[in-house]
Amino acid sequence: MLSILMPVYNERERVQRAIAEVLQTELPTDFELIVVDDGSDDGTRELLRGGDWDGRVRLIEHPVNRGKGAAVQTALGHAQGEYAAIFDADLEYDPGDLGLLMPPLLDGRTNAAFGVRAFDGYTSHSFLFVLGNKGVTLACNILFNVYLHDIMTCHKMIRTDIFRSLPLHSEGFAIEPEITARLVQRGERIFEVPVQYRARATDEGKKLTALDGFRVLATLIRCRFSRA
Numbered sequence: 001m002l003s004i005l006m007p008v009y010n011e012r013e014r015v016q017r018a019i020a021e022v023l024q025t026e027l028p029t030d031f032e033l034i035v036v037d038d039g040s041d042d043g044t045r046e047l048l049r050g051g052d053w054d055g056r057v058r059l060i061e062h063p064v065n066r067g068k069g070a071a072v073q074t075a076l077g078h079a080q081g082e083y084a085a086i087f088d089a090d091l092e093y094d095p096g097d098l099g100l101l102m103p104p105l106l107d108g109r110t111n112a113a114f115g116v117r118a119f120d121g122y123t124s125h126s127f128l129f130v131l132g133n134k135g136v137t138l139a140c141n142i143l144f145n146v147y148l149h150d151i152m153t154c155h156k157m158i159r160t161d162i163f164r165s166l167p168l169h170s171e172g173f174a175i176e177p178e179i180t181a182r183l184v185q186r187g188e189r190i191f192e193v194p195v196q197y198r199a200r201a202t203d204e205g206k207k208l209t210a211l212d213g214f215r216v217l218a219t220l221i222r223c224r225f226s227r228a
Helices: 015-023 044-050 068-077 095-101 127-144 160-165 175-185 210-224
Strands: 002-008 031-038 057-062 083-086 112-117 156-159 191-195
Touching (some): 002 015, 002 068, 002 095, 015 031, 015 044, 031 044, 031 068, 044 057, 057 068, 068 160, 068 175, 095 112, 095 191, 127 175, 127 210, 156 160, 156 175, 175 210
Parallel strands (some): 002 031, 002 083, 031 057
């Protein structure tokens, strides 16, 4: 079974559609959807509480906003599947692409698969956003002597037991590079698969900022010189 981990913060306009699209997705295995409301204050929490969700959905709440990383780790702690995948509620990714990540895990080729985004004029947020993504990915490749294409992708699928064993501490967006760094340190070979992506604009609720880029670099450096 696959556990889909969905961190949610102030996504009133999108969360219902995001959940519906995940539930309508056909995957090569049964799945559960663990939705963690991370202290939303825009009405998202009330929508989630009032939703008529089927039995595959479990709702968990943080009393206050703690960050994406904290929400992912909370969801992971409740996962019952053999595999766990992060899927954000912002509709930038296609849930159907989760099915593309599963074959290399199911046939034993890897314990971790990432969905790699192809940025272009239609799908990218901005030149600086793409440049920043490529910059931190390059930094990871240099620091850990690997060759990955997109460490900040939110399409990450990992064996649950291995995911839980990683020493993860980042409570914000830096959870993404931290997961990557810890997998590489374990000697895991990450399988990369092209996936669809369309970044939303800032006025549509894009939350990533330039400051997060510096946090990502700091996280990579910390992981490089520490395994705990």
